Amino acid sequence: MTSAPPPNPAADIEEILAAPLGLRERKKLRTRRAIRAAAFNRFATQGYEGTTVDQIAADADVSPSTFFRYFPTKEDLVISDDYDPLLEAELRARPAEESIVESVLKAMIQPLRAVLADERDDLLLRMRLLRENPAIRARSQVDMIRSRDMLLRVLSERSGRPTSDLELRAQATAVLAVSGETVEYWAEHNGEENLITLLERALTAVATGLTAH
Amino acid sequence: MTSAPPPNPAADIEEILAAPLGLRERKKLRTRRAIRAAAFNRFATQGYEGTTVDQIAADADVSPSTFFRYFPTKEDLVISDDYDPLLEAELRARPAEESIVESVLKAMIQPLRAVLADERDDLLLRMRLLRENPAIRARSQVDMIRSRDMLLRVLSERSGRPTSDLELRAQATAVLAVSGETVEYWAEHNGEENLITLLERALTAVATGLTAH
DNA sequence: CTCCAAACTGGTAGTTACTGTCAATAGGCA
DNA sequence: TGCCTATTGACAGTAACTACCAGTTTGGAG
Numbered sequence: 001m002t003s004a005p006p007p008n009p010a011a012d013i014e015e016i017l018a019a020p021l022g023l024r025e026r027k028k029l030r031t032r033r034a035i036r037a038a039a040f041n042r043f044a045t046q047g048y049e050g051t052t053v054d055q056i057a058a059d060a061d062v063s064p065s066t067f068f069r070y071f072p073t074k075e076d077l078v079i080s081d082d083y084d085p086l087l088e089a090e091l092r093a094r095p096a097e098e099s100i101v102e103s104v105l106k107a108m109i110q111p112l113r114a115v116l117a118d119e120r121d122d123l124l125l126r127m128r129l130l131r132e133n134p135a136i137r138a139r140s141q142v143d144m145i146r147s148r149d150m151l152l153r154v155l156s157e158r159s160g161r162p163t164s165d166l167e168l169r170a171q172a173t174a175v176l177a178v179s180g181e182t183v184e185y186w187a188e189h190n191g192e193e194n195l196i197t198l199l200e201r202a203l204t205a206v207a208t209g210l211t212a213h
Numbered sequence: 214m215t216s217a218p219p220p221n222p223a224a225d226i227e228e229i230l231a232a233p234l235g236l237r238e239r240k241k242l243r244t245r246r247a248i249r250a251a252a253f254n255r256f257a258t259q260g261y262e263g264t265t266v267d268q269i270a271a272d273a274d275v276s277p278s279t280f281f282r283y284f285p286t287k288e289d290l291v292i293s294d295d296y297d298p299l300l301e302a303e304l305r306a307r308p309a310e311e312s313i314v315e316s317v318l319k320a321m322i323q324p325l326r327a328v329l330a331d332e333r334d335d336l337l338l339r340m341r342l343l344r345e346n347p348a349i350r351a352r353s354q355v356d357m358i359r360s361r362d363m364l365l366r367v368l369s370e371r372s373g374r375p376t377s378d379l380e381l382r383a384q385a386t387a388v389l390a391v392s393g394e395t396v397e398y399w400a401e402h403n404g405e406e407n408l409i410t411l412l413e414r415a416l417t418a419v420a421t422g423l424t425a426h
Numbered sequence: 427c428t429c430c431a432a433a434c435t436g437g438t439a440g441t442t443a444c445t446g447t448c449a450a451t452a453g454g455c456a
Numbered sequence: 457t458g459c460c461t462a463t464t465g466a467c468a469g470t471a472a473c474t475a476c477c478a479g480t481t482t483g484g485a486g
Binding site: 102141169213 | 310312314347351386387388414416418421426
Binding site for chain 1: 433434435436437438
């Protein structure tokens, strides 16, 4: 879904189990999945740049026009961020006295569990594409800014400081950047290590290691 | 310059004062400046996306082909990073016992002085474009990765840890992300505050504030 | 069940960034 | 002066998008 107004804001996981959607909705979901699947198949063999939108559309049996209705840009295929709202909810549920690192770590447990359960392999593939393709990496980092702003809002509310506060912005930026980096590290190691443990290590290193002699 | 093989790797500042270049070289420099100037003029009135490469080329009196010989992509007009080598040298000159934050802060003083002296206004405008235009922001963050890798290498060498070390990567990532964010903050305030002071505040907040109750 | 409005779709015709090629030209140098 | 090479412009092409319009499908009201 990422940055799209087209279909629905936070779908996928929920929607599959949740409601008996109308035929229209189900068809849309199916199309969406078909396009994404076709794309990833091509990517795996031809690479990202070597795959054209027309090919993807043909494989998925839709017109190129339709492709762009589902994914505003080719890059959107790779980036997905259905879990931000969940993370936000978890974050707000943490007590304000907790340290930032502690809150973030605990708030991430649930969303991470969900991601890993639903689309672990997809995530690994996506991170590989991201590592190999500068354009995608660039795009995904823009996306990260949205997450960062969310974190910034939450931190602002619970600390009483404005979102324009330099220190607060620095902290939110650092936490998000480090988290992203950690997921990459995790993917580079084929997802064999425990992501939460890695996150804890990385955030701790930043929180305590930057001023150590 | 950034990521271009075409003209010369680290020119501009040096070249102006340094040598009595041949006519050919001088012409190249002039063309380069003409293109950049034309572009920024258009950007200021029509915005980035609203300006086509053809317009820029026409204003600068060159063919579109030539434009791409000087700037491999339109985005390269906005991004410039002539100061990384200088920063790297300064960093390597810092003693290994120093904390990361301390080394980075001290190493940045000289390069920052140079940037602010040479192209303060350009930098402010560039940051504004970057704030307004997602594509440019994306691109500049790719560029940041290069800087991060440089920092990572330096930290790796002076600590003896490998560049693949999670903690080291987290620290390098955090420092660079926070620095970038701080420059944005500085630009949002029209460059009226002292950039080094801001950097010190931001990095300190991250180094000490993430685990505070 | 019927019919209508809205949602969805495909096709067509752009626009723009960017690439490759090739011949002409202009600068540097013997 | 005259040769060699870097620089250039014109041209043709590709691929990612955008705008528009006409035809079909769906969900719901009567």
